[in-house]
Amino acid sequence: MGILRLGHVDITVPDLDLATAYYTEVMGMSETARTADRVFFKCWDEQDHHSLAVRYDPRVGIDRISFKVTDDEDLATLEQRVERYGYRVSRIHRGEEIGQGESIRFETPSGHKMELVREVERLGSDVPTVDPAPRPPGGIGRAIAPPRMDHVLVTAEEVPEATRFYMDVLGFRLTEQLLDGEGRQIGTWMERSHSPHDLAVVSGPNGGLHHFAYWLDDWTEVRDAADILAYNAIQIDVGPTRHGITRGATIYFFDPMGTRNEVFTGGYRPDPDFPTITWTEENAGKAIFYYEGELNERFMKVHT
Numbered sequence: 001m002g003i004l005r006l007g008h009v010d011i012t013v014p015d016l017d018l019a020t021a022y023y024t025e026v027m028g029m030s031e032t033a034r035t036a037d038r039v040f041f042k043c044w045d046e047q048d049h050h051s052l053a054v055r056y057d058p059r060v061g062i063d064r065i066s067f068k069v070t071d072d073e074d075l076a077t078l079e080q081r082v083e084r085y086g087y088r089v090s091r092i093h094r095g096e097e098i099g100q101g102e103s104i105r106f107e108t109p110s111g112h113k114m115e116l117v118r119e120v121e122r123l124g125s126d127v128p129t130v131d132p133a134p135r136p137p138g139g140i141g142r143a144i145a146p147p148r149m150d151h152v153l154v155t156a157e158e159v160p161e162a163t164r165f166y167m168d169v170l171g172f173r174l175t176e177q178l179l180d181g182e183g184r185q186i187g188t189w190m191e192r193s194h195s196p197h198d199l200a201v202v203s204g205p206n207g208g209l210h211h212f213a214y215w216l217d218d219w220t221e222v223r224d225a226a227d228i229l230a231y232n233a234i235q236i237d238v239g240p241t242r243h244g245i246t247r248g249a250t251i252y253f254f255d256p257m258g259t260r261n262e263v264f265t266g267g268y269r270p271d272p273d274f275p276t277i278t279w280t281e282e283n284a285g286k287a288i289f290y291y292e293g294e295l296n297e298r299f300m301k302v303h304t
Ligand code: M3P
Pocket: 153, 187, 202, 210, 213, 243, 245, 246, 248, 262, 264, 288
């Protein structure tokens, strides 16, 4: 079946305690494991061991992006395809990495370290799988507490080349694209989970992270998230507003160490035969922020 969805995002942070305080008390994730230099977190409706890992490093950045595959054969098939494309693949076996078993790792043409993971330690979520309440019965406290992680957006020098790899080798489907005046892709949105995007690429340096995004259930929760961010003096980048691309409602903000986060809801639910939507550069403002119709400098320039 191939790639199922985003598994986890691993970032580097210069302060593990500050990262832990923010990702638990403001974002409302739970800490699921800790080593001397790493902390692992999951959202309340996620079953898997973690959807975010932070590692101590004086420099803020991204270690790797991990997608989950369905079957053992997927790992073997995708391993072969990546190798045939000319990239070296390494295998991670059970016991070598916290919270996960058999996985493959490789670098992509956009300079990102990518991992495909088949076996994940299942911790269960905060609600049972039999007769569950729609949210954790104890309430979700004062944190944003998204139910799950949603997507990741990376930067690449050559968006068309990066996109071709993700589509032709890893099997992503192109849902939307932003083209420059010459018809070249400067932003692409791709899915595996029949959502508007699991992975997106925009022009920028190779190996960069623009943001990762949490899912929220509706627009009211986006408003509540804005209240919580403001109360906690978290720097908001843009929003609450709405994307033209994906049609989702959004807020962008920075964790206290500088990694951009997003909360995201809505958007359409594309079937596999939904057409690719194209946006032209003269409407790039509306494509990204439909209400404002323009992009701010910080949103365009800051990535980690
Ligand atoms: C999204 C989204 C950029 C566009 C971002 C769009 C960085 O984050 O969820 O559709 O130009």
